[in-house]
Amino acid sequence: MTSGTQLHFRSCPFCEAACGTRVTANHVLRTIEDVRGDHEDPFSKGFVCPKAYALTQLHSDPDRLRKPLRRKGRDFEEISFEEAIAEAGDRLRAIQQKHGQHSVAYYFGNPTGHKPPLLLYGPVLMKALGSMQVYSPGTLDQIPKFYSAVYMFGGPLIQPLADLDRVRHLIVIGNNPVVSQGSMMVAPGIRRRLEAIRARGGKLVVIDPRRTETAAISDEYVAIRPGTDALLLLAMAHVIEREGLVDLGNVEGITRGLDDVLAIASRFPPERVAAATGIAANTIEHLALEFARADGAAIYGRTGTCTQAFGSVTSWLIDVLNTISGNLDKVGGNLFTGGGIPLGVLFEDNCVDGVFPSGRWHSRVDGLPETVSMLPTAGLANEMLVPGEGQVRGFVTQAGNVMLSNPNAAKLERAFESLEFMLSLDIYVNETTRHADIIIPGPSYAEHSDFAAVTPYETIRKFVKWAPPVFAPEPGMPHDFEIFNGIAARLKETTPEEIEEAYVRETIQVALDNGRPEAREVPYEQARAAVGDEPGPDRIFDILIRGGPMGDAFGAVPDGLTLEKVKQHPHGLDLGPLDEGMLPGILRTPDRKVDLAPGPLVEDVARLEASLASLENRDTMLMIGRRTMRSKNAWMHNIHLLVKGKDRCTLRVHPDDAERLGLATGGSARVATDIAEVVAPVEVDDEMMPGVVSLPHGWGHDMDGARQQVAREHPGVNANSLIDESMIDVPSASNILNGVPVRIEAA
Numbered sequence: 001m002t003s004g005t006q007l008h009f010r011s012c013p014f015c016e017a018a019c020g021t022r023v024t025a026n027h028v029l030r031t032i033e034d035v036r037g038d039h040e041d042p043f044s045k046g047f048v049c050p051k052a053y054a055l056t057q058l059h060s061d062p063d064r065l066r067k068p069l070r071r072k073g074r075d076f077e078e079i080s081f082e083e084a085i086a087e088a089g090d091r092l093r094a095i096q097q098k099h100g101q102h103s104v105a106y107y108f109g110n111p112t113g114h115k116p117p118l119l120l121y122g123p124v125l126m127k128a129l130g131s132m133q134v135y136s137p138g139t140l141d142q143i144p145k146f147y148s149a150v151y152m153f154g155g156p157l158i159q160p161l162a163d164l165d166r167v168r169h170l171i172v173i174g175n176n177p178v179v180s181q182g183s184m185m186v187a188p189g190i191r192r193r194l195e196a197i198r199a200r201g202g203k204l205v206v207i208d209p210r211r212t213e214t215a216a217i218s219d220e221y222v223a224i225r226p227g228t229d230a231l232l233l234l235a236m237a238h239v240i241e242r243e244g245l246v247d248l249g250n251v252e253g254i255t256r257g258l259d260d261v262l263a264i265a266s267r268f269p270p271e272r273v274a275a276a277t278g279i280a281a282n283t284i285e286h287l288a289l290e291f292a293r294a295d296g297a298a299i300y301g302r303t304g305t306c307t308q309a310f311g312s313v314t315s316w317l318i319d320v321l322n323t324i325s326g327n328l329d330k331v332g333g334n335l336f337t338g339g340g341i342p343l344g345v346l347f348e349d350n351c352v353d354g355v356f357p358s359g360r361w362h363s364r365v366d367g368l369p370e371t372v373s374m375l376p377t378a379g380l381a382n383e384m385l386v387p388g389e390g391q392v393r394g395f396v397t398q399a400g401n402v403m404l405s406n407p408n409a410a411k412l413e414r415a416f417e418s419l420e421f422m423l424s425l426d427i428y429v430n431e432t433t434r435h436a437d438i439i440i441p442g443p444s445y446a447e448h449s450d451f452a453a454v455t456p457y458e459t460i461r462k463f464v465k466w467a468p469p470v471f472a473p474e475p476g477m478p479h480d481f482e483i484f485n486g487i488a489a490r491l492k493e494t495t496p497e498e499i500e501e502a503y504v505r506e507t508i509q510v511a512l513d514n515g516r517p518e519a520r521e522v523p524y525e526q527a528r529a530a531v532g533d534e535p536g537p538d539r540i541f542d543i544l545i546r547g548g549p550m551g552d553a554f555g556a557v558p559d560g561l562t563l564e565k566v567k568q569h570p571h572g573l574d575l576g577p578l579d580e581g582m583l584p585g586i587l588r589t590p591d592r593k594v595d596l597a598p599g600p601l602v603e604d605v606a607r608l609e610a611s612l613a614s615l616e617n618r619d620t621m622l623m624i625g626r627r628t629m630r631s632k633n634a635w636m637h638n639i640h641l642l643v644k645g646k647d648r649c650t651l652r653v654h655p656d657d658a659e660r661l662g663l664a665t666g667g668s669a670r671v672a673t674d675i676a677e678v679v680a681p682v683e684v685d686d687e688m689m690p691g692v693v694s695l696p697h698g699w700g701h702d703m704d705g706a707r708q709q710v711a712r713e714h715p716g717v718n719a720n721s722l723i724d725e726s727m728i729d730v731p732s733a734s735n736i737l738n739g740v741p742v743r744i745e746a747a
């Protein structure tokens, strides 16, 4: 350790895995010199992927904004934080006064989940706006899973997670956890956990149109035609029922709809779906029988099973199979985090009094349903472009690159240009924020205290960790919470202190009402006194811990957790694996039963059945996405460490297709749909299923006005620009991002 350097234990902020890191910082130069895995972190045990080291360059990135910007003609001028906060609040208020409360839309991007101040204080500004026009990338790739959980279990976060460290038979479908480290089943160092399944005599099966990095370490890989997973799952249920293997196990007596879902499955024998899925009937039979007969099994689907034409039905059927094979709420099968995690319930949006958190309101133009208080981004551009009462005239983006993450960039471009005012809370001038009237950056990832507030809802162990900031924010730079409170105060014509106090009051009340039972007896004043007077995210985190299922209930349970106790464990506090026996206690369906045949999902099977003939069609090439280890959506491409070397934004094509189309590695292909075309470099690779090509999303950094020098030198092409935003999974209204029909020719 050289003079001025200091070692810090942090969580990596770049994905849900939140791997433990050892960060070496130079406090004289205010630089991050090194990032390594923390072997003393009891959950990640030293694992980090190549993205972790990127913190060194992200913190020092000259393109990272340190001052707010205000539009001046076609350029920007620097202004003070005070001026930016005041003007942002005033202009948002003016728009709402002129056009109505719902005339301002709010989009919070993926990095929100990994920066606690954004996650905990974004809701303050959203609440101050009070608009129904709230969007996130979750509505692109996650809502089908929320949607099915809402109707099966009564809440979006009541999600069964594969019990990865104890399962003996795991089917991974439409997901590549070796690269992603899991999502909604988070497990840092997931490769060794997957390999351990075989070591204990189990089996890993991967079903995917691409022979992924996860497939490469599997015991069996099965290629499937994109968009047909639901047909495969129905046929597997058919086989399980036909062979008399249906077993509800631990949830016997607390389900409803079993006969209904089995009656549906009876219409889908393996022979009927073989042509559409591309999987032989006898392979489907063997997949089903091995799964049902295994002693502890789980099916895990995620991004690929959500971002497709039948994402909601597929998500539902995954959990139906997990249930009818006796693997729900079971050690070695699937377990629930709800109630077992150390944190409280701030983000829950459950079924209340029989009203499900879906379809309570709809988008003005396309009539698309909200789910868990968010509208589908599929309707965002039309909400801005189509005149009429309630038209969106103002827009707030929070750490999100809407232009590259969402379909139909050309239409979004027109939509953003049509706005009266756009505020971006972001650290970059990127393809989206270049449209803003005001951009307000917050401190860097090293300049705030650190806790993975979102991860505990989707992690396979009960784990909690907190770390202090590496550096204080640069002089003159407010904390994120001060920015959010400041804008909200200006909007509501009050003070930031009153905004903060109201938020604390509301959060404590949620913790007292919905937290551990002992908290319900605690007077508000006692809880308020217990959490002190220091404003900011640490206090909110303390409330979540203390009101959560393992908390001290604000003093009522002296042995319980508090933030102060968590701080005594700088490498993180592991509280063990998830527990079985969570059902029916955490269910929020009206009858407190698992609904195996929810009406809205059963109805959508008719659409699936009607599509069978077209799904058998092999005349059309289908495009899918691809996650790579050094990239995450659109937001890490300005870091030289991650984009150097070979081009990662390539079109992968099976050798048979390449020969037929005259394509070769190193050449280029024109990829076209009815709304756009791009020219991408080609990689011929037999990992692809014939008839399917893969192009990663989040690229296309060649738009004028963005100020990300490194990204501009490695622009890639925007796969999402090819996608028509009106193509959706009907129940959830999520866009179809995988299985997109494309035309391909040599360029």
Ligand code: SF4
Binding pocket: 012, 013, 014, 015, 016, 017, 018, 019, 047, 048, 049, 050, 051, 052, 180, 181, 188
């Ligand atoms: S998997 Fe990589 S990006 Fe994700 S938290 Fe771990 S080190 Fe960071």
